[in-house]
Structures are given as C-alpha cells and as structure tokens.
Amino acid sequence: MSEDMQGHGGPVSPPSTNERSVVVCGTAGGVGTSVISALLAEYRAATSLGGASWWVDAAGNDGDLHQRLRATGDEALLRTAAGTGLLPAPEAAITDVVVHAWRFGAVPVVDAGARPLTVLPELCEPELADVTPVLVVGPRPDLLNRSREVFSEWEHAGLLRRTIVVICCQVPTLNHQALTGMLTDAVTGAVSGVVGLDYEPVLGEGTSLDGAAQQRLTAGTWSALQQIAIRTQRSVSRG
Template identity: 60%
Template sequence: MTGSTPLRDGDPQSWDERAVVVCGSAGGVGTSVVSALLAEHRAASGLGLLSWWVDASGNDCDIELRLRGTGDDELLRTASGTGLWLPPEEATVTDAVVEAWRQGAVPVVDAGAHPLTLLPELAEDDLPNLTPVLVISPRPDLLNRARVVFTEWDRAGVLEQTVVVITTPLPVPQQEGLAEMLVGVVSGAVGGVIGLDYDPVIGAGTGLDAEARRGFLPATAATIAELASATSNRR
C-alpha cells in the first residue's frame, strides 16, 4: 500500500474513534463477526471510508465474502464503505494498526484466537488510542479455558482497559440469560462488559452485509451500537 494517499491527516490520539483489536479467548466464539459488525457500524454511522476491518487472525476467513466486499483486491470495500484489508503475512498486529493509521483510517483488527501471543503487543505503550476487545462464550469449558487469559491480561495491566464481549453463538435454552448474568460477574475487573445474545441471522453463518443486517433482532443492533460507544473517545 506504499504511496497511497492518506484519507485523513492528524494525530490518532485526537480522533474520536479509537483503534480496536478484537481477540477471542478461543476459536469459534465469534471474534471475526464481532469485529466485522463493529467496523460496519462505524462506517454506517459516519466514518464511511475511514472505517477499516483488518484481518490479522492468521486463519482462513470468509468475512470478505459475508460482507460482500468488492473492488480492488488490495482493499475491498463493503456497501457501507468499510475497507477490508489483509495485511502482509509477516506483519504484527501493531504493524497493521500503525499502517492503517498511516493511511488515515481507523482500524478494527480481527486478531483471531491468540490472546496470550498477542498480550505482549497489547501491554506495550507504543499504541495510543487503542481499545482491546476480548470475546468469550458462556460455555463452561470455554470459560474455564479463559481463566488463564483473564489472569495473564490482568497481570499485564491490559484487562482493566479491555471491553469484554460475551457471545451466545447457539440457541441453547439453558444459555438464555447467562450472558447477562456473566456481565455482572465479570464487570468491575475490566473496562466494560457487553452481552451479545444469539441472533438467527448471525447463527446462520451466511451474509452479514447491510441487507442481511436488516434481519437482525433489535437487541443485536443495540449491542453493536453499545460496543461502538464503548470503544470511542466520545463515551
């Protein structure tokens, strides 16, 4: 992307919208979906072309297809204007954030399920105006596996800045309301806690573009808006 014209000048620390790095406590908790929906919400809410979704997950990912990205292969665009960017394989998450800023964009980075590998980068003070988001699931086995993540992120001083998103990816009856209960348990130790309940559109694993999102439950749209507010300097 060398030589591209920046979309906006200025110090990232002065921007209203913070860069966001979204990391899952385990695979399959919805990290890519949460990050993509946040980037799309930001684009549709005024950022437009300045909003980028960055795939630094290290996994095969179908978000570009689910968001119906089109245009230049180097930087696809959704109908909302979100840029969909795949950094070079050797790039770190820090590299990806800095390059997006250099291009004048505000990135939401899908960092995959690498919470311990990513931690040293998040613990550094080199990235101003960045919010970590940790996605977890209320499944008992995944919560037990997440304990070490919470412990290490807390020890590194990152957890207190982190917004935790508790997703309910399956319509299991005994999970209904569990996310809300976990919000009360986890909050206080972290920067914020948001529960994202099961939504049939997300659960179908198909389109996430603007047309598909019109079928979201009202609570889903409200939750993504809440996450956008929690990751903004305007809160």
C-alpha cells in the same frame, strides 16, 4: 508482510476522531471474533467513520468474511457497501497493521483471532495505548473455564482495565443468562465494560453478511453493536 506495513517512517499518531482503534481477540476459537469485529467496523462505517472505518483480518486463518460481506474493488483494500475497507494482513504484527491504517487516516477494527496471549505483549506497548482491546467469550462452562488464564494474564499485565468483554451466545437453545450474570459480576470493576450479544439467527445461518443481511439483524444485535461502539469512544469515561 509488505515493507510499508513494518512501521517505517517514524511515529504515527492515531487519527483525530472520537472513535478509538480496536483489537478484538477471542478467548477460544469459534466464539464469534471475526463476525463481531467485522460488524463493529460496518456499524462505525455506517454511523460515524464512513470509509475511514477499516476491518483488518489478522487472525491468520483462511477466512471468508470478505466474501460474506460482498466486498468489491481493489484486492489490496476491498470495500463493502457501507464503505468499510477490508485489509488482509494474516502475517502482520498487530502494531504494524494499526500504524499502517493510521497512516491512511483510517480507524481499524483488527480481528486478532483466538490469540489473546500471543498479542498481549503488543497490546501493552506504548504505541497501542490509544487502542481499545476487546475480548470475546462464549457463555459455555467449558469456554469460560478455558478463558480463566486469559483473564488472569491480561489482568496481571494491566490490560484488563481498558478491555471491553463481549459475551457472544452462538447457540439458540443455550440458557446463557446465568453464566453471563456470573461473568459480569466477576469482572465488573476489573474491565472497562461488558456487553452481551444474544443468539442472532442471521449469524446462525453462516451465510451472507452484506447490507441486505444486516437489515435483518435483530434490534438486540444492533443494540449490542451500538454499546460496543459507544464504549470504544474517547468520550466514554472508563471505570
């Protein structure tokens, strides 16, 4: 981690925009955390933030999204065609990367990987009170069972009430509506909002996610991204 990403220089306030910074965590590996976080950053770059929209790779994995997004330019901060800045920060603390982005006037979407319990203490710190947490859940019975501890710990810490839950279906033959309904009923009132993302064939290909690929995304996928974006705005009433 570079020295200028370690919080030196005193307190930093978030940029004065309608959009909040976002930290996205998966309740398990392979539920779509990286793709959802990157596409949210792309959506906000295209619709509101422009180059102030950053996607921070803090998952700690050898990811390939910068290649799939066809990002180019300075390796320290690549740019997609939509203008999203891609910041690699695999070993940095979440607080450090968020504050680092704020210093540049950026509003980051941080991919924190499948580490919801590890990053929980940071998300509860006053420095990140303006950040919206997002939990990505897979609508399979085994994945929902494995997520119970995460929901319990986040609720105990008081974090769940400002969290957006995204239910991401990655299998085309999976009938997830009943499980999605059960989860929605269980967490409604305990979380800030729930957004369902149906199976997306373009994402199922596992190939490019550049502008041309994004144009092929279904209307349902764009609607889900819009819902997430709206729910991470300051103007939206929580509850």
